[in-house]
Amino acid sequence: MTVGGTNEACDARESAEAAYARLVAHYSAPERVGSALERVKAEARRRAAVRARGGVPHNRGSAPRWSG
Amino acid sequence: MADDDAYEVFFEEQYPRVAAMLIAYRGFAPEIAEEAAAEAMIRLYERWHTVRSPRAWVRTVAFRVAVGLAVNRPDGLPEWEVADGRPAEELEAALLALAAGTAAAKLPPRQREVMELALADLSPAEIAETLGSTPEQVRGNLAHARRAMRTLMGSEEG
Known part of the structure; x- marks a missing residue:
């Protein structure tokens, strides 16, 4: 890790922080975060139901895709 | 299963x-990040009453899931895996987390939270954002926590 970084490193860090703030706002949109929450809870319940039947739920592959 | 109200507040934040x-x-x-974040949140939902530091826990799990997803994609892991030696840092952080787990559990709550997030490889700026404080406060908490952990780990070894 570089100590006392260059101007380019500072610019990159500021750029990452700006991108982070923009993305947090994007994913915090009520319809987006609400939809993600419902899908997460539905998938958790599906896995719980599989376990209750003695099965082994797959963590990935069976899960819905999250784009959007 | 989770206490839905508390979990929902945590999820939305x-x-x-x-x-x-x-x-x-x-x-x-983005598609890997979204899937990994969701997968980590599913696993947290299943363990909501037993995870002690959910903010650190969910970030650690999400990062590991994202790595697992990325290695199976044609474009693979992000460039940092090769460019700046992060795998070694991740391994070092994981080993330190294992070694320091007992000592970290004995820290005051704020220092413990900051240290657990640092062990999950978050920067002071990220930790500050997560906890709603400033990077300077986080650096101060980390300095106190490191001193305390050195003392705790030293006294346990001796």
């Missing part, structure tokens, strides 16, 4: 930050 962290600071593609 943290899911956007976890997905954003994976994209902006770790360089993952």
Whole structure:
């Protein structure tokens, strides 16, 4: 890790922080975060139901895709 | 299963930050970040009453899931895996987390939270954003926590 970084490193860090703030706002949109929450809870319940039947739920592959 | 109200508040606050962290600071593609953040949140939902530090826990799990997803994609892991030696840092952080787990549990609550997030490889700026404080406060907490952990680990070894 570089100590006392260059101007380019500072610019990159500021750029990452700006991108982070923009993305947090994007994913915090009520319809987006609400939809993600419902899908997460539905998938958790599906896995719980599989376990209750003695099965082994797959963590990935069976899960819905999250784009959007 | 989770206490839905508390979990929902946590989800609405943290899911956007976890997905954003994976994209902006770790360089993952948005679809991988979204899937990894969601997968971590599913696993947290299943363990809501037993996870002691959910903010640190969910970030650690999301990062590991994202790595697992990325290695199976044609474009692979983000460039940092090769460019700046991060795998070694991740391994070192994981080993330190294992070694320091007992000592970290004995820290005051704020220092413990900051240290657990640092062990999950979050920067002071990310920790500050997660905890609603400033990077300077986080650096101060980390300095106190490191001193305390050195003392605790030293006294346990001796």
